[in-house]
Amino acid sequence: MIAIAAQKYDSCPMEGFDETRVKKLLNAPMCSRVVMVISVGERDQKGIWGEQFRVPKSEVFFKI
């Protein structure tokens, strides 16, 4: 997703999807696992419908 942002696109991770249908769509073996679907596209300036929640970066990023 960081690489996608570097290409000036936006993305959205989703865990809530029909894994069987995604595997059929991708012709992936039924024994495989699809852990996430990521949509990619160009941002619509009116595309944010609700208030966004962000955890403060200080709680996520740590210098090691």
Ligand SMILES: Cc1cc2nc3c(=O)[nH]c(=O)nc-3n(C[C@H](O)[C@H](O)[C@H](O)COP(=O)(O)O)c2cc1C
């Ligand atoms: C690992 C992960 C899985 C997610 N799965 C879903 C999902 O299945 N359905 C959904 O509506 N949002 C899902 N989200 C949240 C969206 O990606 C998105 O962050 C959310 O709609 C809020 O939008 P915003 O990031 O612009 O605030 C997931 C987020 C993460 C990090």
